[in-house]
Amino acid sequence: MMLLFLCSIFISLLPPIGAQSTFSPARPPAIPLAVKSPYLSTWLNAGSNGGNGGYLPGFWPVFWKNTITGWGGIIRVDGTPYTWLGGMSPPKVNQTSFKYTSTKSIFVLDVAGLVEMNVTFLSPITPSDLKRQSLVFSYLKVDVKSKDGRNHDVQLYADISAEWISGDRNATAQWDYGVTGDVAYHKVYRQNQLLFSEINNQAEWGNWYWATDNVKTLTYQSGPAQPVRDTFAKNGSLPNSQDTNYRGIQDNWPIFGFAINLGSVGASAVSTLFSLGLAQEQAVQFSGASNATALPSLWTSYFDNDLAALQFFQGDYSTACSMSSDLDNKISSDSLAASGQDYLAITSLSARQAFGATQLCGNSQKSYLFMKEISSSGNVNTVDVIFPSYPIFTYTNPLFLKLLLDPLFENQESGKYPNRWSMHDLGGSYPNATGHPDGKDEQMPLEECGNMLIMTLAYYRRTKDLAYLTQHHDILKQWTEYLVEDALYPSTQSSTDDFAGPLANQTNLALKGMIGIGAMAAISNLTGNTQEAQNYTSIANKYISQWLTLGIASNDTPPHTTLAYGQSNTHGLLYNLFADAELGLNLVPQSVYDMQSNFYPTIKDAYGVPLDTRHDYTKGDWECWVAAVASNSTQHMFFNLLATWIDKTPTDLALTDLYSAITGDFPGFVFDARPVMGGSFALLALKQ
Numbered sequence: 001m002m003l004l005f006l007c008s009i010f011i012s013l014l015p016p017i018g019a020q021s022t023f024s025p026a027r028p029p030a031i032p033l034a035v036k037s038p039y040l041s042t043w044l045n046a047g048s049n050g051g052n053g054g055y056l057p058g059f060w061p062v063f064w065k066n067t068i069t070g071w072g073g074i075i076r077v078d079g080t081p082y083t084w085l086g087g088m089s090p091p092k093v094n095q096t097s098f099k100y101t102s103t104k105s106i107f108v109l110d111v112a113g114l115v116e117m118n119v120t121f122l123s124p125i126t127p128s129d130l131k132r133q134s135l136v137f138s139y140l141k142v143d144v145k146s147k148d149g150r151n152h153d154v155q156l157y158a159d160i161s162a163e164w165i166s167g168d169r170n171a172t173a174q175w176d177y178g179v180t181g182d183v184a185y186h187k188v189y190r191q192n193q194l195l196f197s198e199i200n201n202q203a204e205w206g207n208w209y210w211a212t213d214n215v216k217t218l219t220y221q222s223g224p225a226q227p228v229r230d231t232f233a234k235n236g237s238l239p240n241s242q243d244t245n246y247r248g249i250q251d252n253w254p255i256f257g258f259a260i261n262l263g264s265v266g267a268s269a270v271s272t273l274f275s276l277g278l279a280q281e282q283a284v285q286f287s288g289a290s291n292a293t294a295l296p297s298l299w300t301s302y303f304d305n306d307l308a309a310l311q312f313f314q315g316d317y318s319t320a321c322s323m324s325s326d327l328d329n330k331i332s333s334d335s336l337a338a339s340g341q342d343y344l345a346i347t348s349l350s351a352r353q354a355f356g357a358t359q360l361c362g363n364s365q366k367s368y369l370f371m372k373e374i375s376s377s378g379n380v381n382t383v384d385v386i387f388p389s390y391p392i393f394t395y396t397n398p399l400f401l402k403l404l405l406d407p408l409f410e411n412q413e414s415g416k417y418p419n420r421w422s423m424h425d426l427g428g429s430y431p432n433a434t435g436h437p438d439g440k441d442e443q444m445p446l447e448e449c450g451n452m453l454i455m456t457l458a459y460y461r462r463t464k465d466l467a468y469l470t471q472h473h474d475i476l477k478q479w480t481e482y483l484v485e486d487a488l489y490p491s492t493q494s495s496t497d498d499f500a501g502p503l504a505n506q507t508n509l510a511l512k513g514m515i516g517i518g519a520m521a522a523i524s525n526l527t528g529n530t531q532e533a534q535n536y537t538s539i540a541n542k543y544i545s546q547w548l549t550l551g552i553a554s555n556d557t558p559p560h561t562t563l564a565y566g567q568s569n570t571h572g573l574l575y576n577l578f579a580d581a582e583l584g585l586n587l588v589p590q591s592v593y594d595m596q597s598n599f600y601p602t603i604k605d606a607y608g609v610p611l612d613t614r615h616d617y618t619k620g621d622w623e624c625w626v627a628a629v630a631s632n633s634t635q636h637m638f639f640n641l642l643a644t645w646i647d648k649t650p651t652d653l654a655l656t657d658l659y660s661a662i663t664g665d666f667p668g669f670v671f672d673a674r675p676v677m678g679g680s681f682a683l684l685a686l687k688q
């Protein structure tokens, strides 16, 4: 596998031969292939740093962490083999187009002018259907038809390696082949299961399934990469044999192949469907009202076992596809109506990434959504990572926001966190949501108190779930008290942008705290605590009126808010302003919105507006928050710069939210695949 990979890098450095592909709506830094959970997260690197420009054949797909998850495909047309997926040796087919929607990545491939292939990678998103959303599976569908008006003899082949099952390439893999109903599958798993453990961010427990319809012309084989692939290339079929020498992932590379004889293919397309996914009965350790309990994956409430879930998924393609298309169409028409094509390029690329950092757990009586802070820390349900992403959840189904907040409330309300402010995260290492009973999590007290208040009210605004406010009133009030103390003159501390460094009196952070107090005033009112509401309203208003002097460089031309109080000639993206608009609090006068809209165009770089005056980098999620509440022309400027960046960035990993606004590259360290890009839905959430 490794040798082939090196070989494929060499090939990809050569100028592309043959037809150039079109990319629509953009050529993303990495193309989502199977992106459904923190552990089912495989991409095709496309940027120029090390990717191949977005061509499906010739390059191995990778886990978000940039380690290969072997996934290969060969097609044989009239006896000649061609590679259509992965870095294998037969000549590559020519890619003519690529397009992505919110749930699909679709490649059109030309095989020597003889046949056309449409290859669709669908990772369904079904926010209103928890049963389907709970399945950690993804589809690969291949349609083949003649391109030259003649019939051709076609055989299709696809395999996976054991690289999916562990981050330790020396770990011993075990496997099996079987048929359930009309589904044929290879089951691959770590022989020595390590429950709740990760190596290099991959899961070390659970069973992987690679499946297809058990059609009459199906053949299969498990065995070393060679000869399995060669056998197919030469013969067009596999010998229906199993290798029972269970061994290390990279020890003579065991792979798991399917071959389907499509026979004589003419003008009408012939389809083959594959499913790939992970079944873990137990998903997360959670310390909520009770101490660390093992929570099952939510799919276990709907299915008796792995095979029942697999069989359902493989048989469910037309429903899952049509539900996903409904979501694609909704996001598409709403994004176009809200701000146009640039905006759609951003939202539709972010959807799988945001949902793909989450996993549904529990049972139908009590479910939870857990989120991994992918790439930056691995923390569980980080409050200031849920926060930037929350617009996609309120837009698609606010229940998901509740399911993310619930475990945080449950842990802290049962007295498992000693500090009087909100915790930063539910556990340092996903999937262990075991809390911080020592109170020694990363400290972002103002940030997280404000975030919890804002998100709780945002959830209520969408659902009118008054009981939720009543249930959590006391701890929300406790956090508000902290804000009353610290929001006007924030002490030296980190905001969510901790990589930018701690600072006192941060203008944007102070604003979040004040909006948090305003959110509590609304919550107090709604829960019948009228006097408390009046008090918090008057405090919020008083603070805002002081902030209007403390945080604005009114003598700069044009005037703007500062990075920190009193520091004229500094600036930052004032993204927390979005919450004032989204919650309809109207604490901040329109003049501030207008002032910022006039200011941002004066400080833009090639690919965006810097996060603040300390660095050249910016944050795509926060740019989208700012754009959501900006004037029409400034909003279009932001979305145009970000969409241009997506198309041109040399970064070659799953969409990063952090990049140099000048070069478009990583700013010296790498964030990728983070759920925060769900924040691109800020404008959609606001317009809804």
Ligand SMILES: *[C@@H]1O[C@H](CO)[C@@H](O)[C@H](O)[C@H]1NC(C)=O
Binding pocket: 017, 018, 019, 082, 091, 092, 093, 094, 110, 111, 112, 113
């Ligand atoms: C790809 O396109 C080039 C240039 O048109 C052609 O020479 C080559 O044969 C094509 N390869 C395949 C597999 O279609």
Ligand SMILES: *[C@@H]1O[C@H](CO)[C@@H](O)[C@H](O)[C@H]1NC(C)=O
Binding pocket: 108, 116, 117, 118, 143, 144, 145, 269
């Ligand atoms: C590929 O998709 C396009 C657009 O939907 C369609 O016109 C074409 O027939 C499809 N080709 C195959 C092989 O299914």
Ligand SMILES: *[C@@H]1O[C@H](CO)[C@@H](O)[C@H](O)[C@H]1NC(C)=O
Binding pocket: 168, 169, 170
């Ligand atoms: C894996 O095995 C190889 C060859 O035996 C060895 O060089 C390497 O150190 C091992 N890696 C790990 C992580 O154990």
Ligand SMILES: *[C@@H]1O[C@H](CO)[C@@H](O)[C@H](O)[C@H]1NC(C)=O
Binding pocket: 195, 196, 197, 198, 285, 429, 430, 431, 432
């Ligand atoms: C989670 O906790 C278990 C012990 O309960 C440990 O074995 C495992 O390594 C932890 N996982 C991570 C990712 O730290």
Ligand SMILES: *[C@@H]1O[C@H](CO)[C@@H](O)[C@H](O)[C@H]1NC(C)=O
Binding pocket: 231, 235, 237, 238, 239
């Ligand atoms: C090639 O395929 C034929 C059937 O199509 C089979 O009889 C033969 O054994 C296969 N050869 C190998 C090497 O698998």
Ligand SMILES: *[C@@H]1O[C@H](CO)[C@@H](O)[C@H](O)[C@H]1NC(C)=O
Binding pocket: 289, 290, 291
């Ligand atoms: C949880 O653990 C703490 C400390 O070990 C213990 O005091 C408490 O009784 C436990 N609670 C439950 C519900 O098991």
Ligand SMILES: *[C@@H]1O[C@H](CO)[C@@H](O)[C@H](O)[C@H]1NC(C)=O
Binding pocket: 489, 491, 492, 504, 505, 565, 566
């Ligand atoms: C915060 O700003 C206030 C008002 O300008 C100032 O008095 C105070 O010293 C500042 N705090 C810090 C820690 O710099």
Ligand SMILES: *[C@@H]1O[C@H](CO)[C@@H](O)[C@H](O)[C@H]1NC(C)=O
Binding pocket: 518, 521, 522, 525, 533, 537
């Ligand atoms: C609280 O309710 C009162 C009376 O309905 C209303 O005037 C006030 O604006 C409300 N305050 C907030 C913050 O919702």
Ligand SMILES: *[C@@H]1O[C@H](CO)[C@@H](O)[C@H](O)[C@H]1NC(C)=O
Binding pocket: 481, 484, 531, 532, 535, 536
């Ligand atoms: C208003 O809230 C502040 C801060 O919690 C508190 O000190 C004050 O006593 C409250 N005032 C009234 C009238 O409740």
Ligand SMILES: *[C@@H]1O[C@H](CO)[C@@H](O)[C@H](O)[C@H]1NC(C)=O
Binding pocket: 632, 633, 636
């Ligand atoms: C908003 O701005 C864009 C780009 O500047 C422009 O094309 C569009 O017509 C504007 N829309 C409105 C409603 O002003």
